[in-house]
Amino acid sequence: MSKIPEHILNEIQDRCDIVEVVSSYIPLNPAGRNFKALCPFHHEKTPSFIVSPDKQIYHCFGCNSGGNVFNFVKEHEKIDFIDAVKMLAEKTGVKLPEYRQEKGEDSSLVSTIYTINDIAAGFYSGLLIKCAASTDVRRYVEKRGIEDEVLKKFRVGYADSSWRSLADYLTQRGIKHEMGLKAGLVLNGKDNSFYDLFRGRLVFPIFDVRGRVLGFGARVMDDSLPKYINSPETIVYKKAQHLYGLNFAKPHIREKGFAIISEGYLDVITSHQYGISNSISSLGTALTVEQIRLLRRYTHKVVMVYDADQAGEMATLRGLDLFLEEGMNVKIACLEKGHDPDSFIRKFGPRGFDAAIKKAKNLFEYKLGILKEKFNTDEPEAKAEIVKEMLGTINRVRNAVVKAEFIKNLSAELSIKEEAVWEELKKLGKGNRMSFSYAQGRQATGSRGQETKRQVSISPAEKILVRLMLEDASVVDTVKGSLQPFDFKSPDVRHLIETLFSFNAEGTAIDARRLINYLEDRVSPHVISFIVNDEVRIKDKEKNIRDCINVIKKENKDRQLKDIQGRLSLAQKNGYKDEAKDLLEEFNRLLKTGS
Numbered sequence: 001m002s003k004i005p006e007h008i009l010n011e012i013q014d015r016c017d018i019v020e021v022v023s024s025y026i027p028l029n030p031a032g033r034n035f036k037a038l039c040p041f042h043h044e045k046t047p048s049f050i051v052s053p054d055k056q057i058y059h060c061f062g063c064n065s066g067g068n069v070f071n072f073v074k075e076h077e078k079i080d081f082i083d084a085v086k087m088l089a090e091k092t093g094v095k096l097p098e099y100r101q102e103k104g105e106d107s108s109l110v111s112t113i114y115t116i117n118d119i120a121a122g123f124y125s126g127l128l129i130k131c132a133a134s135t136d137v138r139r140y141v142e143k144r145g146i147e148d149e150v151l152k153k154f155r156v157g158y159a160d161s162s163w164r165s166l167a168d169y170l171t172q173r174g175i176k177h178e179m180g181l182k183a184g185l186v187l188n189g190k191d192n193s194f195y196d197l198f199r200g201r202l203v204f205p206i207f208d209v210r211g212r213v214l215g216f217g218a219r220v221m222d223d224s225l226p227k228y229i230n231s232p233e234t235i236v237y238k239k240a241q242h243l244y245g246l247n248f249a250k251p252h253i254r255e256k257g258f259a260i261i262s263e264g265y266l267d268v269i270t271s272h273q274y275g276i277s278n279s280i281s282s283l284g285t286a287l288t289v290e291q292i293r294l295l296r297r298y299t300h301k302v303v304m305v306y307d308a309d310q311a312g313e314m315a316t317l318r319g320l321d322l323f324l325e326e327g328m329n330v331k332i333a334c335l336e337k338g339h340d341p342d343s344f345i346r347k348f349g350p351r352g353f354d355a356a357i358k359k360a361k362n363l364f365e366y367k368l369g370i371l372k373e374k375f376n377t378d379e380p381e382a383k384a385e386i387v388k389e390m391l392g393t394i395n396r397v398r399n400a401v402v403k404a405e406f407i408k409n410l411s412a413e414l415s416i417k418e419e420a421v422w423e424e425l426k427k428l429g430k431g432n433r434m435s436f437s438y439a440q441g442r443q444a445t446g447s448r449g450q451e452t453k454r455q456v457s458i459s460p461a462e463k464i465l466v467r468l469m470l471e472d473a474s475v476v477d478t479v480k481g482s483l484q485p486f487d488f489k490s491p492d493v494r495h496l497i498e499t500l501f502s503f504n505a506e507g508t509a510i511d512a513r514r515l516i517n518y519l520e521d522r523v524s525p526h527v528i529s530f531i532v533n534d535e536v537r538i539k540d541k542e543k544n545i546r547d548c549i550n551v552i553k554k555e556n557k558d559r560q561l562k563d564i565q566g567r568l569s570l571a572q573k574n575g576y577k578d579e580a581k582d583l584l585e586e587f588n589r590l591l592k593t594g595s
C-alpha cells in the first residue's frame with residue numbers, strides 16, 4: 001500500500017477538528033470536556049460514543065470502535081483509509097502528493113458511473129434551462145410553482161422526447177455506450193443501437209448524502225403512464241439505501257431536531273423552496289432498515305407525512321413499526337384528503353404545513369385511532385383484532401416503561417383488563433410472523449455494520465500507565481527508568497512503549513492522534529483510542545505511576561515465574577536433572593528480586 005507521508009496526515013489533522021467532522025455525521029452532545037453520542041457503529045440506547053476535542057480522538061465503549069478523524073471517516077463512509085484521507089484533504093485544502101493506487105476494476109467503474117451520472121444531470125438540467133417559456137415542460141414547472149433557484153439546487157432537468165439525445169451527448173463526450181448502459185441511462189435497441197431511458201419527462205437526480213448523483217427519477221408531465229420511471233439499480237445506486245434530499249436536509253434536520261419524511265421528489269423540492277428544509281423523501285417505497293439507520297445518524301425523531309387515504313392503510317402503518325425497532329421516535333402527520341405536502345404547502349403555505357406537523361400524533365395514538373374507526377369496538381372479537389394489531393407495534397418498543405404505558409392506555413381505551421393484554425403480548429413472543437420477517441431484514445443488513453464488540457485485552461495498570469505517558473511526556477522519562485518494553489504483557493502496548501521511548505529520545509512530541517497514523521500497520525487505532533479516551537480521573541498522579549510500575553513489574557515477575565515453573569516441571573518429568581537444578585535456582589533468584 002502506498003503510504004501518505006506523515007507530515008501531510010498531520011497537516012490535515014491540524015486543519016480539521018474531529019468534533020466538527022464527527023458532528024457533520026451524527027448529533028453530538030457536550031459532556032464535560034468531551035462530546036457524547038449514540039454510537040453510529042452499533043445499536044445502543046444510551047450513549048457510549050465519546051469524542052475528545054483535546055485529544056482529537058473518538059472511542060465507543062460499547063463496541064470499542066475508535067481512532068482519529070481519518071478512522072472515523074473511513075468507518076462511517078465505509079471507504080478505505082486513503083479515500084478518507086483524500087476526503088479530508090479536499091475539505092481542508094491540503095494538497096496530497098501524487099501517488100499511484102492500484103485501482104480495482106470495481107472502483108474505477110464506480111467512479112466512471114458517478115462521472116456519467118454527473119454529466120447526465122448537467123445535460124438534463126441544461127435542457128430545462130434552455131427550454132422556451134411556451135414549452136410543455138416550462139408550463140408544467142410553472143404550474144407546479146417551482147422556482148428556478150430550487151430547480152438549480154436540486155439539479156432538476158428535462159429529457160426531451162427524442163430517442164437519442166443523451167446517448168448521442170454521452171458519445172460526444174467520449175463515453176462508450178456500454179458505460180451508459182452500466183449507468184442505467186441508455187438501453188439496448190435492435191441491431192446494436194442504443195436509446196435513452198428517459199424521454200419526455202422531468203428528471204430528478206438522486207443524490208447520496210455527499211451530494212453525488214447516484215441515479216435518476218423521471219416524471220411525466222401529463223396523465224400518461226407510468227407516472228414515474230427510475231434508473232435501475234447499478235453498481236452505485238441501491239434504492240433501499242438512500243433518502244432523497246438528505247444531502248441538503250442534513251444540517252437542518254440536526255438543527256430542528258427531527259426529519260419530515262414524505263413520498264415524492266416534488267414534496268421535498270417544494271418544502272425546501274418554502275424553507276421547510278428538514279424535509280426528505282423515501283423515494284416512494286416503504287422505508288427500509290438501511291434508510292432508517294442512515295437517518296438515525298442525524299436524528300432520532302421523524303414525522304411521516306401522509307395524505308388521508310394512504311395513512312389509513314394497515315400496510316403503511318405496519319411499516320412504521322420498523323422505526324420503533326430501531327429505537328426511533330416516529331409521529332404521523334395526516335394531511336387533508338387529496339393533498340400531498342407539495343399541494344398542501346402551495347395551498348396553505350409553510351405555516352399551515354407547520355401546524356399540521358405540530359399536530360402529528362405518535363404511532364400508538366394514531367394507529368389506535370384508525371383501528372377504532374375501522375372496527376366496532378362493542379364486539380369482543382373486534383377488540384381482540386385491535387389488540388392483536390396494536391401489540392404488533394407495542395412489541396417493537398424497546399423501552400419497558402414506554403411499553404407498559406402503551407399497554408395501560410390500550411386497555412383503558414378498549415375497556416379491557418390490563419392483564420389480558422399482557423397475556424396476549426406474552427403469546428406473541430418469537431413465533432410471531434412479523435418479527436420473523438423483521439429479524440430477517442436485520443440479519444441481511446447486520447453484516448454491513450460492525451455489530452460485534454472488538455476485543456482489547458490490556459491490563460488496567462498498563463492502560464493507565466500508557467495513558468499517563470501520552471498525556472505527559474515527562475512520565476515517559478520516569479517509566480523509562482524502571483521498565484523495558486518487554487516488561488509489558490500486551491503486544492500492542494509493547495509497540496506503543498517502544499515508539500514512546502524512541503520519540504522521547506528523539507525529542508519528538510507525543511500526540512495520540514498522530515501515534516495512530518504512525519503505528520497504523522502495527523497497532524489497531526481502537527486500541528489507542530481505548531487507552532486515551534478513558535474517562536476515569538486520576539487523582540494522585542505520582543502515586544498512580546509508582547503503583548502501576550510496581551503492578552506491571554509484579555505481573556511480569558509472576559509471568560516469568562509461571563514460565564520457569566512450567567519448564568521446571570517438564571524438566572523434572574523428563575529427568576533432566578541439571579536443567580531442573582538451574583531452573584530452580586533461577587526461580588528462587590527471581591522470587592527474591594524486586595518488591
Ligand SMILES: [Zn+2]
Nearest residue numbers: 039042060063
Ligand atoms: Zn459503538
